[in-house]
Amino acid sequence: MKLVFSILFLSVFSTFLPLAIARGGLHNSNPPGLEYGPRTGSGRHLFEDDESETRVDVAQGYMTNTELERAIKAFGQRCSNISRVYSIGESVNGVPLWVIEISDKPGEEEPEPAFKYIGNVHGDEPVGRELLMLLANWICDNYLKDPLATSIVDGVHLHILPSMNPDGFLLRRRGNANNVDLNRDFPDQFFPVNNYVNGRQPETRAIMKWLREIQFTASASLHGGALVANYPWDGTQDKRKNYFACPDDETFRFLASVYSGSHHNMSLSKEFEGGITNGASWYPIYGGMQDWNYIYAGCFELTLEISDNKWPIANELLTLWEYNKMSMLNLVASLIKTGVHGRIFSSDGGRPLPGFIVIKGINYTVQASRGIADYHRLLASGGRYEVTATAPGYKSKTTGIWLDKAGTNVDFVLDPNVNRRGIPLRSTCECRWGTRSVIWDTHLEVYLLLIVIVGFLLFLCKRRTYSRLKQRQLAGPRRPVVV
Numbered sequence: 001m002k003l004v005f006s007i008l009f010l011s012v013f014s015t016f017l018p019l020a021i022a023r024g025g026l027h028n029s030n031p032p033g034l035e036y037g038p039r040t041g042s043g044r045h046l047f048e049d050d051e052s053e054t055r056v057d058v059a060q061g062y063m064t065n066t067e068l069e070r071a072i073k074a075f076g077q078r079c080s081n082i083s084r085v086y087s088i089g090e091s092v093n094g095v096p097l098w099v100i101e102i103s104d105k106p107g108e109e110e111p112e113p114a115f116k117y118i119g120n121v122h123g124d125e126p127v128g129r130e131l132l133m134l135l136a137n138w139i140c141d142n143y144l145k146d147p148l149a150t151s152i153v154d155g156v157h158l159h160i161l162p163s164m165n166p167d168g169f170l171l172r173r174r175g176n177a178n179n180v181d182l183n184r185d186f187p188d189q190f191f192p193v194n195n196y197v198n199g200r201q202p203e204t205r206a207i208m209k210w211l212r213e214i215q216f217t218a219s220a221s222l223h224g225g226a227l228v229a230n231y232p233w234d235g236t237q238d239k240r241k242n243y244f245a246c247p248d249d250e251t252f253r254f255l256a257s258v259y260s261g262s263h264h265n266m267s268l269s270k271e272f273e274g275g276i277t278n279g280a281s282w283y284p285i286y287g288g289m290q291d292w293n294y295i296y297a298g299c300f301e302l303t304l305e306i307s308d309n310k311w312p313i314a315n316e317l318l319t320l321w322e323y324n325k326m327s328m329l330n331l332v333a334s335l336i337k338t339g340v341h342g343r344i345f346s347s348d349g350g351r352p353l354p355g356f357i358v359i360k361g362i363n364y365t366v367q368a369s370r371g372i373a374d375y376h377r378l379l380a381s382g383g384r385y386e387v388t389a390t391a392p393g394y395k396s397k398t399t400g401i402w403l404d405k406a407g408t409n410v411d412f413v414l415d416p417n418v419n420r421r422g423i424p425l426r427s428t429c430e431c432r433w434g435t436r437s438v439i440w441d442t443h444l445e446v447y448l449l450l451i452v453i454v455g456f457l458l459f460l461c462k463r464r465t466y467s468r469l470k471q472r473q474l475a476g477p478r479r480p481v482v483v
Contacts, residue, residue, distance in 0.1 A: 058172070061314020062126055063133075065095055065166045071133055072098045072162065079140035082106065082153050088161070089206030092177035095166040097206055100136050102158040111343055111374035113217035113335040114157040116299075117328070118207075121183050121221050121289070123168015123175065127307050127320055128222025132162045134321045135328050148329050155336040159214070164203055164221075172311075176201055183221075184285065186292035190237045193287045207289065211297040215369050217335055217376040218255070219293055219301040224312075226305035227265075228272045229256035234279035234288045234303075244280040246294060247364040254380035255334060256302055262330040264323035279303065298366060300378055302331075339378040340401055342411040344368050344389050348424065353414060355391030379403055393417055393425065 063071060076085035084106040087096040101107065117135070119128025139158075142149035152158060163169060167177035175181050178201060185204040187194050194200055200208075231252035233244045246252065253276060260266040260275030267275040272282075279285065293301035306324050309316075344355040352373030357366045359377065368375040379385055381403050389412035390396040397412050416424040 058311045058313065059126075061317070062130060065163070065170060068129060068133070068162060068166075069096070069098060072100060075100060075133070075136055075140070079136075082140065082143055083136075088210045089202060091165070091167045091203055092201065093167045093170075097161060097164065097166075097203065099210075100160045100162075102136060102139055102153060102160070103156070104154050106157070109369070109371050110157070111341075111372055112155055112157055113341070113376040114159065114214055115332050115335055116159040116161065116216050116219045118161045118164050118219070118221040118289075120163035120165050120169055121223065122181070122310075123165045123171060123173050125174075125222075125224035125310050126163075126169055127224050127312065127317065129162040129169070130317050131222065131306070131321050131324055131328070132160050135325070136160055138325070139329075148333060151336065152329065152332050156332055158332055159216075164207070176203055183289055184287040186287050186289050187296065188235065188286045188288075189291060189295055190235055191286055211293070211299065215367075216293075216297065216299040218331075218378060219299050220259075220304050220331060221289060221301065223303060223305050224307045224310040227269060227275070227308055228282075228305045229259045229266065229276045230279050230282065230290070230303040230305065231256045231276065232279060232291050232294050232301075234291050235284040235286045236280045239284065241283055242281060243278045244284075245278065246291075247362050248294075248300065248378075249278075250380045251378050252300065252302070254338075255300065255331065255378070258334050259302065259304060259327045259331050262327040266327070335376065335378070337405075337407055338381050338403060339376060339407045340385070340387055340403070340410055341376050341407060342374070342409050344373045344375065344391060344412045344414065346391075346394065347413050347415045350413075353391040353394065355389055355394070355412075355414065358388045358390065360386035360388070381405055389414060 072085055076083055079102075082102055082104060084101050085098060086101070087098055089097050091097065103110075103112075117128075117132055119132045120126055121128075139149045139152060143153050144150055165176050165182055168175055168182075171177070173179070180201050182201060182203055185194055185201050186208075194204075197205075231249075232246040236242060236244045256276035257267075257274060260269075263275065269275045279288075279290065288303075290301045290303050293299040307316075307320055312320070340357075344353045344357075345351065346353050352368075352371070354368050354370045354373050357368065357375045357377050359379065366375055366377045377387070384400060384402050386398060386400050387410060388396055388398040391414055394414035394416050397414060399410060399412075401408050401410065418424050
């Protein structure tokens with residue numbers, strides 16, 4: 001009964017919220033009293049000479065969901081040497097959410113950063129799904145020919161999800177088949193929206209499961225309705241529209257500027273200085289995918305508004321591709337061109353340690369991978385940083401680095417904590433063994449010896465009991481005593 005009342009209340013309430021056609025919009029999980037800014041987007045077209053386009057089917061010239069699936073699978077066959085195709089789940093209506101991974105060793109764990117592009121988060125913003133397929137094919141065609149394409153394939157694991165919302169695309173509306181805005185469906189840091197796991201949409205759950213399986217360093221989702229690179233935070237605790245910086249504000253501004261500065265005209269924006277904006281400064285939203293990535297998944301995500309028009313006519317797509325191509329490539333390449341990268345090892349046997357990386361003055365921790373303990377800490381170029389590696393049961397180590405125009409590699413070898421006699425107190429290493437995680441302890445031999453001893457004692461007791469029973473059987477039944 002409470003659920004029915006809530007749905008009715010939110011349905012009535014949502015009719016009073018103003019529309020915004022870019023990041024904003026309607027979603028029934030937003031806290032009561034929250035309003036989105038007056039952003040409505042200019043809706044400009046690249047070509048203004050034909051006003052008859054409003055009378056034609058806007059989807060004409062765009063790939064259908066079936067055609068997109070065929071294109072993804074065809075890419076996987078044509079570029080099988082540097083790619084693999086896999087699905088992370090299904091939409092409400094059962095459409096697979098296909099992903100293309102591009103790497104020189106797709107599907108293998110390497111000490112390299114992982115980046116993901118997500119398109120078509122909103123069903124009525126389909127430019128991203130088209131541009132992401134053009135990006136994948138350009139990289140495949142130019143691998144070993146173009147240095148930028150080659151560096152991405154050899155140094156990054158690039159994952160591309162062309163359409164997160166295929167049902168919304170088919171219906172030509174913002175939300176999914178349940179008419180839920182997927183960019184308001186993630187857990188939020190300020191308000192208890194979307195905390196009920198079973199209440200989340202299948203597309204949202206698929207993304208969250210995906211990030212539990214793969215440790216992404218950075219990410220970007222492609223939207224339409226404006227022209228700007230948006231970065232965290234997206235919301236404010238007091239629900240007001242103002243600049244609200246996250247701990248890595250400088251790094252996010254750097255990443256957003258990489259995209260904007262490489263774009264045809266994004267950085268020339270008269271509305272957004274440098275073509276970038278803090279999300280909360282633009283207009284606050286809650287339950288967004290961008291902030292969730294940074295808080296819960298350790299992934300630095302941008303929200304990229306790549307076209308003023310949400311659904312431009314198809315003959316504008318190639319121009320939009322040319323405008324965004326270098327931005328999309330340079331953003332991925334920035335993972336290896338900046339920041340500090342490396343691995344964490346134990347001096348006691350050289351085992352990989354899934355430890356943590358902390359930068360002095362930045363209240364944010366990056367975790368090394370569980371398997372090979374590689375870390376990738378993005379940082380803005382042009383500064384000196386103090387980097388500290390830690391792991392439970394080990395002494396931390398700190399080093400200073402200077403980042404100019406290139407990234408740097410630093411491996412850490414940590415010493416275990418010891419007692420007064422020099423014996424390790426407790427040093428653990430979480431290692432990967434197939435799909436299972438096993439904790440090895442330095443005193444494993446002692447534990448095994450105790451197990452053997454206990455097992456041997458149990459064996460002796462069992463054998464002695466068996467001998468007594470055998471003797472009684474040979475002696476036969478006892479005769480009753482007659483008095």
